[in-house]
Amino acid sequence: PVVLKGLSRHGQIKEFNDSDQSFPAIASAYTVDRDGDVILPSSFSYALKIYKTNPVMPWCHNCWFPPVARSSSWKIAKEDFRILCTFSKLAFPTEIYTLFREQILNTFSVGFRAIAVDKEPVLPKQTGITFTKVELYEISPVVIPSNRQAIAIRGKKYARALASSIKAIGGDHVITDTRMRLMSEYLGLDLPTKGLVAIGSDFEFPTGKD
Numbered sequence: 001p002v003v004l005k006g007l008s009r010h011g012q013i014k015e016f017n018d019s020d021q022s023f024p025a026i027a028s029a030y031t032v033d034r035d036g037d038v039i040l041p042s043s044f045s046y047a048l049k050i051y052k053t054n055p056v057m058p059w060c061h062n063c064w065f066p067p068v069a070r071s072s073s074w075k076i077a078k079e080d081f082r083i084l085c086t087f088s089k090l091a092f093p094t095e096i097y098t099l100f101r102e103q104i105l106n107t108f109s110v111g112f113r114a115i116a117v118d119k120e121p122v123l124p125k126q127t128g129i130t131f132t133k134v135e136l137y138e139i140s141p142v143v144i145p146s147n148r149q150a151i152a153i154r155g156k157k158y159a160r161a162l163a164s165s166i167k168a169i170g171g172d173h174v175i176t177d178t179r180m181r182l183m184s185e186y187l188g189l190d191l192p193t194k195g196l197v198a199i200g201s202d203f204e205f206p207t208g209k210d
Contacts, residue, residue, distance in 0.1 A: 036127035
């Protein structure tokens with residue numbers, strides 16, 4: 001199945017370029033997400049060259065409609081995976097860009113296929129797995145992500161304040177199996193829970209092969 005993981009730490013967006021509707025963002029960070037998992041930023045380097053041939057950014061992981069933006073200037077460091085987002089100037093993508101500009105939207109989420117994982121924790125308070133190699137499919141602007149630190153880059157003072165508040169959170173994880181069941185019931189779907197991945201508010205059907 002496709003795994004969807006989002007990040008929500010407000011980053012340090014220092015510049016919005018209104019001429020081409022672009023700004024830098026953190027796509028994923030080295031931190032424990034709301035599901036208790038950790039994605040190593042280096043895990044994206046495994047198949048990043050494949051993603052670069054089609055660097056799409058759908059709205060909220062919706063791959064049934066045209067993407068709203070593309071990513072570029074990919075930078076992988078120990079702490080995070082950073083990108084430059086450039087939004088289309090069509091009406092709806094421009095609305096999404098404007099919502100970021102107005103600080104109403106702030107966060108991003110990655111959709112990927114897990115290639116290799118490690119069950120040993122690498123960070124304090126980690127209760128889930130560590131993704132060590134992934135194939136990145138897409139990066140989405142989202143409303144509520146799994147990873148609290150996947151954010152638009154807005155300013156160091158704000159980032160420090162948010163980082164402090166995140167450290168004070170012991171965890172607000174929802175068991176994935178329970179989330180899948182509740183989501184299926186809410187949508188009125190008769191779906192097998194095996195192979196269905198639901199992370200935070202994100203939802204994806206089983207792909208069948210993976």
